[in-house]
Amino acid sequence: MSHEFRPGEVISYPYLWAWQRPVCVVIAIRSATDGNTHLAFLAITTQPPQTGRIALEIPEIERKRAGLSDLKQCWIMVDEYNYDIVERSWYIEPDQNILGRFSKSxxxxIARRFAEARGRTGRVNRLD
Structure with a gap:
């Protein structure tokens, strides 16, 4: 694996939803026990969130940083995520193209909203 994923990187990934496969933001955690990189992908969508969903609208400056400036409005869904492991993934390329990166702030x-939604989040395991 030639790329070390960092929090906030935006990549193209075939996010598993029945109705859309958008670009996603990466939250990466390296396991101390097995050395694998565990990833949580939060979907970025141009569709306004449905009632009852937990999402965060992406400001214009962050869309530009993330390489999404062609989108007029979009949201990060924090109540659902795809789970994958870099070293075992069928969907991540060794030379994965990074579209951009959100700011630390x-x-x-995003992390705060994701943590607040914990327990109400749906996990889609992409290792199956």
Whole structure:
């Protein structure tokens, strides 16, 4: 694996939803026990969140940083995520292209909302 994923990086990934496969933001955690990189992908969508969903609207400056400036409005869904492991993934390429990266302060907001949604989040395991 030639790329070390960092929190806030935005990549193209075939996010598993029945109706859409958007670009996603990466939250990466390296396991101390097996050395593998565990990833949580939060979907970025141009569709306004449905009632009852937990999402964070992405400000214009963050869309530009993330390489999403062509989108007029979009949200990060924090109540659902795809789980994958870099070293075992069928979907991540060794030379994965990074579209951009959110700022540290915006990532803090995303992480806080993701933590608040914990227990109400749906996990889609991509290792199956």
């Amino acid at each position: 915006f990532m803090v907001k």
